[in-house]
Amino acid sequence: MNAIVPIGAPILQVDGVVKDFPIRNGVLFGGQADIVRAVSGVSFSINRGETFGLVGESGCGKSTLGRCIMQLITPTEGQVKLDGRDLVTASKPEMRLLRRDIQMVFQDPLASLHPRLRIRDILLESLRLAKLPGPQANARVRELIELVQLPQDVAERWPHELSGGQRQRIGIARAIALEPKVIVLDEPVSALDVSIQAGVLNLLKSLQQRLGIAYLFIAHDLGVVRHISHLIGVMYLGRIVEIAPARQLFKSPQHPYTLALLSAVPLPDPIAERKRTRIVLSGDLPSPLNPPSGCHFRTRCAKAQDICASKVPALREIGPGQRVACHFPTAETAAVN
Amino acid sequence: MQHDMHLAPPPLLEIAGLRASFRGPNGYAEAVRGVDLTLQPGKVLGIVGESGSGKSVTMMALLQLLPGGSKVTGSAKFRGRELVGMAADEMRHIRGKQIGVIFQDPLSAFNPVLTIGDQIAEAIRLHDRTVSKREGLERAEHLLDSVAIPQPKRRVSQYPYEFSGGMRQRAMIAMAIANSPDLLIADEPTTALDVTVQAQILDLLQRLREELGIGLVLITHDLGVVAGSADEIAVMYGGRIVERGAVEDVFYRTRHPYTRGLLRAMPRVEDDGEDLTPIEGTPPSIWARPGGCAFHPRCVNAQQICAEVDPELRPALATASACHFAASLPPLAAPSELVGAPL
Numbered sequence: 001m002n003a004i005v006p007i008g009a010p011i012l013q014v015d016g017v018v019k020d021f022p023i024r025n026g027v028l029f030g031g032q033a034d035i036v037r038a039v040s041g042v043s044f045s046i047n048r049g050e051t052f053g054l055v056g057e058s059g060c061g062k063s064t065l066g067r068c069i070m071q072l073i074t075p076t077e078g079q080v081k082l083d084g085r086d087l088v089t090a091s092k093p094e095m096r097l098l099r100r101d102i103q104m105v106f107q108d109p110l111a112s113l114h115p116r117l118r119i120r121d122i123l124l125e126s127l128r129l130a131k132l133p134g135p136q137a138n139a140r141v142r143e144l145i146e147l148v149q150l151p152q153d154v155a156e157r158w159p160h161e162l163s164g165g166q167r168q169r170i171g172i173a174r175a176i177a178l179e180p181k182v183i184v185l186d187e188p189v190s191a192l193d194v195s196i197q198a199g200v201l202n203l204l205k206s207l208q209q210r211l212g213i214a215y216l217f218i219a220h221d222l223g224v225v226r227h228i229s230h231l232i233g234v235m236y237l238g239r240i241v242e243i244a245p246a247r248q249l250f251k252s253p254q255h256p257y258t259l260a261l262l263s264a265v266p267l268p269d270p271i272a273e274r275k276r277t278r279i280v281l282s283g284d285l286p287s288p289l290n291p292p293s294g295c296h297f298r299t300r301c302a303k304a305q306d307i308c309a310s311k312v313p314a315l316r317e318i319g320p321g322q323r324v325a326c327h328f329p330t331a332e333t334a335a336v337n
Numbered sequence: 338m339q340h341d342m343h344l345a346p347p348p349l350l351e352i353a354g355l356r357a358s359f360r361g362p363n364g365y366a367e368a369v370r371g372v373d374l375t376l377q378p379g380k381v382l383g384i385v386g387e388s389g390s391g392k393s394v395t396m397m398a399l400l401q402l403l404p405g406g407s408k409v410t411g412s413a414k415f416r417g418r419e420l421v422g423m424a425a426d427e428m429r430h431i432r433g434k435q436i437g438v439i440f441q442d443p444l445s446a447f448n449p450v451l452t453i454g455d456q457i458a459e460a461i462r463l464h465d466r467t468v469s470k471r472e473g474l475e476r477a478e479h480l481l482d483s484v485a486i487p488q489p490k491r492r493v494s495q496y497p498y499e500f501s502g503g504m505r506q507r508a509m510i511a512m513a514i515a516n517s518p519d520l521l522i523a524d525e526p527t528t529a530l531d532v533t534v535q536a537q538i539l540d541l542l543q544r545l546r547e548e549l550g551i552g553l554v555l556i557t558h559d560l561g562v563v564a565g566s567a568d569e570i571a572v573m574y575g576g577r578i579v580e581r582g583a584v585e586d587v588f589y590r591t592r593h594p595y596t597r598g599l600l601r602a603m604p605r606v607e608d609d610g611e612d613l614t615p616i617e618g619t620p621p622s623i624w625a626r627p628g629g630c631a632f633h634p635r636c637v638n639a640q641q642i643c644a645e646v647d648p649e650l651r652p653a654l655a656t657a658s659a660c661h662f663a664a665s666l667p668p669l670a671a672p673s674e675l676v677g678a679p680l
Contacts, residue, residue, distance in 0.1 A: 057531035058502075163619040193387040194558065195635075198602035199615035220531065223604040227613065250606060264536035265606050266561030270584045273565030280540055281533045283487065284501045 010045035011214045012069070012102075012182050017042045017078035019061070019068050023289075036288050038064040039075070040238035043315075046182065046231075049208060051215040053229030053246065055222055055261070059285055060235040066184050066218050070104050071095060083181060100129055103175040107187035109167035113159040119145075119170055120155040126177040144173040147210075149203060165196035169203065176207060184216045189224060201228055222265050226250060231321070234258045237288060237296040240315060244322035254318055254329035257297045295327070303328045347417035349520055349552040350376040355411035355421070357391075357398040359623070365408060366623045368394040370576040372411075373650070376569075378519065379550040383563030383584070385599075386573035387620045392556050395573070396522050400438065401428050415520065434464045437513030437551075441525035443505035447497040454478065454493030457512045464516050480511040484541055503534035507541065514545060521545070524556045539566055560599060564588060572596050575621050575631025577647075582656030590655035592663040594636045630661070638662050 019039040039061045046052040056062045068075040071087050080087045082102055090098055106112040113122055123141045132140060145152055148169040159167060168188060175183050185204070189197040205228060208215060219225050225232055225246075232249045234242045234257065242255040253259045260279040267273050281300050286292055292299045298308040307327050315325040318332075357369040369391040376382045386392040397403050399413035399420045413420045415431065423431075432438065440446050447456060457480060458473025468476070474493060481489035484507040497505060506526060513521055523542065527535035543566055545551050555563055563570055563584070570587040572580040572595065580593035591597050598616040618635040621627055627634050633643035642661050653663035660666070 057533060165619060193620060194560075194599055195387060195602050195616035196619065197615075198604070198613035199617075201604065202612055202615065205612070221604075222532070223606045226606050227604040260533060262606065264532045266535070266539070266559065266565060267607070268560040268564050268588065268600060268603055268605065270564045270588050273561075278536055278540070280536055284503060 009048055011048040011083055012216070013045040013079070013081040014065075014069060015043050015079040015081070017065065017068055017080065018076045019064050019073065020076045034289065037238055037291075038288065039068060041078070042235075042238075042240050043078075044231075044233055044240065044243060046214045046216060048181070048214055049212040050230040051208065051217050051228050053225035053232040054216060054218045054235060055220065055225050055232060056235030057220060057261075057285065059237075059288065061238040061288075062218050062235050063186055065235070066104075066186050066216065069216065070102065070184050072104075096129075100178040101181045103178070103180040103183050105168075105171050105175045105183060105185040105188045107191055109164065109171045109191075110159060112171055113167060113174075115159055117159075118155070119157055119159070119162075122159070122170065123155075123173060123177060126174040130178055140177070144177055147176065147207065148173045163196070164192050165200060168192065168200055172200075172203065172207070176211065176213065179211065180213060182214045182216065184218070186218045187220070188217070190219065190221060197224070204228060222262065234261065237285065237291055239296060239325065241297065241326065242322075242324045243315070244319075248319065248322050252319075252322075252330070254322065254324040254331055255297075255326045256301050256303055256328075256330075259330065295325070303333065346378070347414065348375045349378045349380075349416060350374070350554070351412075351414045352395070352399065353412045353414075355395060355398060355413055356409070357394050357403060358408045359404070360406040360408075361624060363624075368576055368623045369398060372573075372578055374571055374578070374581075376520070376552050376554060378552050379546060380568045381546060381553040381555060381566055383567030383570045384554065384556045384573060385558065385560055385563055385570060387558055389575075389620050389623060390573040391576040391623075392573045393524050394576075396524065396554060396556060400432055400436065400522070401425065402432075402438075430464070433460060434516045435518050435520065437516070437518040437521045439506075439509055439513050439521065439523040439526045441528050443502070443509040444497060446509055447505070449497055452494050452496055453481070453500065453508050457481075457493075457508070457515055460512050460515050476515070477511070480515055481508065484508070484511045484514075485537075486511070503530055503537060506530060506534075506538055510538070510541060510545070514549070514551070517549070518551060520552045520554070522554045522556070525558070526555070527562060528557070528559070535562070542566065560588075560603060572599070575626055576623065577631065577659060578650055579632065579659045580656050581650065586655035592653040592656050592658035592666060593660050594638050594662075594666065595632050597666075598635075598637075630659070638666065 017039055018041055021036045021038055023034050023036055042065055054062045067073045069080050075088055082098060087098060120141055123144055124137055127137050127140055142152060145154060150166060150169055189200050217228055229246045232244060232246050233240045236257050242258045253262055260281050263279045283300055286299055294309040294311055295313050298304040313325045313327045315323045318324050318329055352372055352374040355369055355372045356367060358365040358367045372395050384392045398409045409421055411421060454474050454477040457477035458470060461473050461476055462468050478489045478493045481492055486492050486504055486507050500508060527538050542553060546553055555567060557563055567584050570584050571578045574595050580587060580591060580596045601614040602616055604613055616635050621631055629644040630647055633639040648659045648661045650657050650659040
């Protein structure tokens, strides 16, 4: 069934996605609408069976982008192609069918599971689109519980009786119920304790290997993203500033923001912590209502020159699989300094 | 240990046998079960644990900030003065004056309808009525400046909602140090913040400790946060300290299976995506804690005795560890080969 797209070919293509939110400005003048551009022309693609990690700090637009891709909100511009079909222009009935192929896992598993349904019914509900006959649906529920490595007796429990980690496993079971091709995971482990996180990450990895699902993994924690991603995109104020294979991004970050982000991650290693030099960014994230001209990062960038204010740097290839949106990437300026 | 007033000053904070329990539908449940800790002036103590480990309750207990109906016993001495059982009005003179407190969520710590400046000035005037309102505001402005808030003159007359998350946390630190405390207790001060902002706040706390000689208790779930800034670490689990020691010893020479488990479970930016080792099971609830060692149902080294006897915190090679098999645990793999790497 899935043989059309070979592993390694793009299953999800995001092309020039823009999301504007109108905001009412001032009560006095009839509420003239201003625009906040939360996502500003983002393009990337995810290969079949691979994970694209999307990192950035709060307000960078990563969750908005995730919701645009899921069509929970409609992008202002751009295309989101799942297996070659554009989701943005799909009709409602079409979209209902396409939803089988793209599912979502949320940060807070308690809020996303119906409190008055037993786990079995939650999972049956997610299978409804498949229109399976009763016995088959029940068998599938058992299979799903096994896939997410929980004991079968959770089927009879209520969401509030499960621990955070168990609940998130149910969230994952629900997402894989219809054998989707892509799952968008928005901060799926950030509400979990460290000792529990690791198990959920391992589970996601093994499910991917078994079922060939592609993940869009949205998170703020670079350690977590590093762990699970093949490719990583770094977002800042609505734009992707760097994309690279996970290993390459951490070994040789090219964008000054990526560099600052990596240097800010605390290492659980006292000697390494004391030795490293941290790039502490000055100031706050600029308001998305009034972003800096040119490169959005220039107001906090130590390398900024005149050109950074006048010209938006394009996301350009700088190495194998690595693209950066900076006029002065590390590789090209290291020799000078 | 006796502290002779003429020989050595008493420790800044000395906690012994501290217990705290909450009242529930079926009687009391102990959230903190006998904690011993010492902090010397100007030092940083990191308390690490997962949800329900008792790390926050320990500190809230000695500050008398637990909800009504909770019971606190044992001893917590601040510069030799007993805090447990201290009269409420006496405690009010210490809390906010000699001991500053920083919480995770700065928005709920500020009154939304008063300006930041008014609130800091009030915190000063609460402890010193000779300070006029104007002087208070001037000092608030200085304090905002000292925690690196840009344009303090303008910021002092703004409201909490006009501050970003990172700036609110700075403002809360400014308020906490307003009366030049000797001790600062920070409960998950960076958990709600982005990583680049977290780095700014940790830098700021470090600077305060160096410049003002403030002792700091840093409560966190993130081992990374304390690795770079703490002198000593206490790891809590199930209401007790399970391991305690100098920061390097706890990270490189840990003698407790739980600490080891935490270190192995952490996804690190410097590794290459190999499988993580989770700790099986979930942290115990204070209402249903397993008998014996609270960690034994999740412990890979557990034996019969672990289900029966709760081990004492005892010196075990480099650290103090509450594990029956502390001495016989295999040596830890070498710390990351990445020590000193570009990150």
